[in-house]
Amino acid sequence: MSTTTAAAATAAATNLHDTHASSSDRRDSSSSKNRYESFTEAVPLALSSMAHVSVFSQNRGVLDGLCQMLQHTMWQSVNYARSIYNDMEFTVSDLEMGQHGWMPIKEHVTHLDLQIPLPLAKLKFQHCYSRNALIYLKEPFANGVTVEQVDGKDVEQINNWMNRSNILARIRLLYATTEPLTKGEMDGSDRDEDMPTCLLYRILVEYKTLPATGNPQAKLAEELSMLSFGGSVDDELKYGALASLYDETAKYVLEIYGVRGKKYKFDLMDATLSDGTVPSLPASRNGDSFAKSLCVTVTNHDLYKELDSGETGATNDAATNGGVEQVVSSTNRPKFAITRMSLLLEGKPRKGSDFSSIPGFDDVVNGIAESFLLLNPKPPSMVTALPSGHVLLLDPSMAGRIYVNGRYVTTWASDARIGSHGVALFGMDLHSIPLWHGRIVDFEALKAAYATMWSEILVDARLADLNVATKLLHRLLLGRDRADDEELYDDDDESMKDDRAVPVVDVNCDCLESQVLASAQFDPVGIAAKALATKFAAEFGKDAFPCASHETEWVRSALPHRKPVSTPSRLMKILRRGGYFDTQTTIDELWMTQVCSPKKGPEQDLVNAALQLLEQAGCADVDLEQICLASLATTGDCVLKKLVCRYSAQEQTYFIHDKLLDMTVNDYIDNENQAAMDPAKVKAYLLGMFIAKEHPDGRVLPRYLLRVSL
Numbered sequence: 001m002s003t004t005t006a007a008a009a010t011a012a013a014t015n016l017h018d019t020h021a022s023s024s025d026r027r028d029s030s031s032s033k034n035r036y037e038s039f040t041e042a043v044p045l046a047l048s049s050m051a052h053v054s055v056f057s058q059n060r061g062v063l064d065g066l067c068q069m070l071q072h073t074m075w076q077s078v079n080y081a082r083s084i085y086n087d088m089e090f091t092v093s094d095l096e097m098g099q100h101g102w103m104p105i106k107e108h109v110t111h112l113d114l115q116i117p118l119p120l121a122k123l124k125f126q127h128c129y130s131r132n133a134l135i136y137l138k139e140p141f142a143n144g145v146t147v148e149q150v151d152g153k154d155v156e157q158i159n160n161w162m163n164r165s166n167i168l169a170r171i172r173l174l175y176a177t178t179e180p181l182t183k184g185e186m187d188g189s190d191r192d193e194d195m196p197t198c199l200l201y202r203i204l205v206e207y208k209t210l211p212a213t214g215n216p217q218a219k220l221a222e223e224l225s226m227l228s229f230g231g232s233v234d235d236e237l238k239y240g241a242l243a244s245l246y247d248e249t250a251k252y253v254l255e256i257y258g259v260r261g262k263k264y265k266f267d268l269m270d271a272t273l274s275d276g277t278v279p280s281l282p283a284s285r286n287g288d289s290f291a292k293s294l295c296v297t298v299t300n301h302d303l304y305k306e307l308d309s310g311e312t313g314a315t316n317d318a319a320t321n322g323g324v325e326q327v328v329s330s331t332n333r334p335k336f337a338i339t340r341m342s343l344l345l346e347g348k349p350r351k352g353s354d355f356s357s358i359p360g361f362d363d364v365v366n367g368i369a370e371s372f373l374l375l376n377p378k379p380p381s382m383v384t385a386l387p388s389g390h391v392l393l394l395d396p397s398m399a400g401r402i403y404v405n406g407r408y409v410t411t412w413a414s415d416a417r418i419g420s421h422g423v424a425l426f427g428m429d430l431h432s433i434p435l436w437h438g439r440i441v442d443f444e445a446l447k448a449a450y451a452t453m454w455s456e457i458l459v460d461a462r463l464a465d466l467n468v469a470t471k472l473l474h475r476l477l478l479g480r481d482r483a484d485d486e487e488l489y490d491d492d493d494e495s496m497k498d499d500r501a502v503p504v505v506d507v508n509c510d511c512l513e514s515q516v517l518a519s520a521q522f523d524p525v526g527i528a529a530k531a532l533a534t535k536f537a538a539e540f541g542k543d544a545f546p547c548a549s550h551e552t553e554w555v556r557s558a559l560p561h562r563k564p565v566s567t568p569s570r571l572m573k574i575l576r577r578g579g580y581f582d583t584q585t586t587i588d589e590l591w592m593t594q595v596c597s598p599k600k601g602p603e604q605d606l607v608n609a610a611l612q613l614l615e616q617a618g619c620a621d622v623d624l625e626q627i628c629l630a631s632l633a634t635t636g637d638c639v640l641k642k643l644v645c646r647y648s649a650q651e652q653t654y655f656i657h658d659k660l661l662d663m664t665v666n667d668y669i670d671n672e673n674q675a676a677m678d679p680a681k682v683k684a685y686l687l688g689m690f691i692a693k694e695h696p697d698g699r700v701l702p703r704y705l706l707r708v709s710l
């Protein structure tokens with residue numbers, strides 16, 4: 001149905017509503033003014049009954065519908081909190097669940113909301129259990145005082161949740177069982193194959209909202225948002241209703257009780273052709289996905305009693321009044337009303353009395369916990385970046401999971417719709433990321449937000465105790481977190497190569513962290529890369545040098561004062577940007593940064609004496625212009641560290657460590673010959689030997705050792 005057609009249908013339905021309302025008023029003029037009409041308006045929505053296939057990739061039926069309801073509830077709770085505290089810009093991260101969330105409770109079926117449907121009662125489902133979760137506004141915002149959370153095991157307090165200003169919503173999962181559950185079966189400590197069948201028959205979600213103002217235009221706008229599809233703020237509820245209707249276990253029907261006295265029921269309606277026939281597929285097919293359309297039925301409800309001013313009140317004692325709102329005077333008008341959403345099992349389970357494939361007592365709760373960080377009774381370790389507010393999930397089990405505003409969206413590297421490669425070593429909860437029907441549409445924006453989060457976390461001194469940089473370093477290097485008593489990998493220790501644990505993630509595989517931290521596009525300044533390079537030096541020592549595994553021997557030879565650390569390329573890219581150069585550049589920087597020619601006097605005399613000794617060995621292709629003295633940024637004995645001479649084939653120059661000129665030669669001469677030898681000649685001999693060692697012609701050194709003597 002097009003938008004124009006939907007609008008026309010809505011207008012026609014509204015006119016029909018007015019006509020019925022007028023006639024009903026005339027017929028019931030002698031009745032009580034509190035009586036309500038019971039007519040129905042059924043208006044098809046322009047939404048295919050197969051739309052959920054492209055929206056809900058997991059196709060989890062009622063669980064997908066519940067998740068859509070919970071998403072809607074959270075944002076409505078945030079909007080309500082913003083309206084109460086005008087100077088606060090709340091987000092979903094400012095909400096939390098009670099510490100006893102989802103605790104099973106034995107219910108006594110005395111209230112209408114708890115009654116088990118008759119078709120289930122005929123199947124001997126007699127006992128009722130509930131699992132409840134309360135959504136709180138975090139304590140710093142709850143009227144400026146610390147508010148004690150409701151004990152999740154106290155039924156009376158759960159029923160009186162509306163009386164607490166810091167509680168914004170309540171979620172109830174109602175289960176029916178054929179036999180009573182034991183304490184162990186309820187808390188999960190004693191569950192086996194003999195556990196009675198537990199069937200989810202109703203879901204109740206209630207949240208606080210602003211009372212109705214009595215404005216007729218607002219009432220019409222509410223109906224229009226429910227009766228149309230496409231651009232409506234309540235579209236996610238319609239997707240949820242559709243998913244619940246196609247649940248594999250049973251048919252769950254969504255009902256919404258608005259604060260303006262309207263009840264909206266979402267169900268399937270046969271699609272009729274112009275000739276009056278209903279299309280269907282051959283009998284061999286189990287159902288016809290295209291023969292039905294989602295429609296909404298609008299009726300009046302008496303869940304809320306209208307005030308004399310035409311506004312809707314809110315309950316002050318839901319436990320004693322059964323969830324029906326009390327009439328309050330205009331002088332004591334409440335600051336909120338309650339919107340209720342219900343998913344009710346209609347009819348019998350699809351497989352009749354075969355309950356073998358019915359989801360277990362914990363399946364829905366576990367699905368909610370996986371979908372929402374807020375509603376997870378055992379939330380993962382996380383850290384919030386400031387000032388962006390993005391959240392980094394630290395648990396290895398959360399690696400790659402992407403949440404947006406607390407709701408799970410996808411997993412990096414396991415979603416074919418993501419146009420990237422590699423894994424992710426951490427999870428994330430981002431906000432301000434564009435979504436379309438629950439999908440991320442701009443992954444470049446995701447990468448930019450992820451890079452911003454890492455830059456803020458790695459430089460925040462307040463988070464130093466959490467060792468987030470250490471976790472990042474180890475996962476990039478080892479593919480896992482390092483145990484507290486585990487030694488860091490040492491290339492010199494061959495035994496560790498066989499004994500160390502197998503990495504969780506292949507270190508040769510690229511990762512999202514490497515892509516964003518090594519990129520000038522996502523981290524223009526490179527702050528995060530520099531912070532990680534600083535952590536690398538702190539973990540391995542200032543003399544540690546990251547290099548590829550095949551370069552370790554080269555580093556040991558060319559940079560003997562540095563300790564090579566075999567590093568995968570994904571970490572190498574970040575460290576290169578953080579200040580560690582590649583091996584050849586590091587060698588050139590070490591020897592060619594501060595150089596000069598030998599000065600006239602003792603320096604040239606020493607070099608000339610060494611060149612004369614080289615000529616005795618048959619090496620006449622080295623002259624004074626090829627000799628440079630280098631001042632190295634190292635400490636200690638240059639001979640001990642093998643930093644005496646280096647030859648650059650590109651420059652055709654021999655670089656001599658300037659500390660060789662000041663070395664003491666007595667350490668290399670035995671005591672008997674010290675008095676007979678000239679220290680200057682010994683230095684010249686040693687200098688000639690080091691030059692011969694670096695000479696491109698490998699025959700120069702043995703000739704020098706055999707032909708030249710002191």
